[in-house]
Amino acid sequence: MKTRRIHRAAATPSVHRIVEDIIGCKWSLAVLAQVRAGVLRPGALEQAIPGISAKVLNERLKKLTRYGILERTSYAEIPPRVEYRLSAFGAQLGAILDQITALELQRTRQ
Amino acid sequence: MKTRRIHRAAATPSVHRIVEDIIGCKWSLAVLAQVRAGVLRPGALEQAIPGISAKVLNERLKKLTRYGILERTSYAEIPPRVEYRLSAFGAQLGAILDQITALELQRTRQ
Incomplete structure (x- = not known):
């Protein structure tokens, strides 16, 4: 039974501020890429991202959820199960980040 | 007679680094918007951007040129004339920044 979904706090930073924060943080980008x-x-995220600690992973998951990029769902099971999914906003932001990466590739080829 | 065009230094930062820098800087965004x-x-840029000093404007123009976003052309006239134009890369980056602004507007309406 799906029990709780944590929504982002009312005072979410601006999208400009979010991009400024995310684009310079390799762990945020890595977590976002894996969830996408x-x-x-x-647990699976920690396995999938070489070098990330549980502490850093947890911080990034909290931040990405607070920004409204990820949605957290916890299931009242034994043991409790938690999953993170991309929100609609997260999907749009991801598409923009993809364009920045594409522009990066294009520029390095020039 | 168009004489000189300053190209960006070889060691240009990554696009991620450029976006991280530009997106958080109101003066860079303002200069870019006006050139676009x-x-x-x-001189006209200084008039068009309320509150910007000649010093800050000059710094931003140099940075945006170093990043390859703007191209500087100077004309050997009396008095010397200098103009800045958007490069192809600058146009692509501008389009990405527009999407971030659109996402911002969309989110504030929700």
Whole structure:
């Protein structure tokens, strides 16, 4: 039974501020890339991102959820199960980040 | 007679680094918006951007040129004339910044 979904706090920073923060943070980008690729649980995320600690992963998941990029769903099971999914806003932001990466590739080829 | 065009230094930062820098800087965004709107000369830019000093304007023009976003052309005239134009890369980056602004507007309406 799906029980709780944490929504983003009212005082979410501006999208400009979010991009400024995310684009310069390799761990945020790595977590976002993995969730976009379908890796939804913290344990699996920690396995999928070489070098990330549980502490840093947890901080980034909290931040991405607070920004409204990810949605957290916890299931009242034994043991409790938590999953993170991309929100609609997260999907739009991801598409913009993809364009920045594409522009990067294009520029390095010039 | 168009004489000189300053190209960006070889060691240009990554696009991610450029976006991280530009997106959080109101003066860079303001200068970029005005050049995109066709205001090409430093004097006119200073007039068009309320509150910007000549010093800050000059710093931002140098940075945006170093990043390869703007191209500087100087004309050997009396008095010397200098103009800044958006490069192809600058146009692509501008389009991405527009999407971030659109996402911002969309989010504030929700």
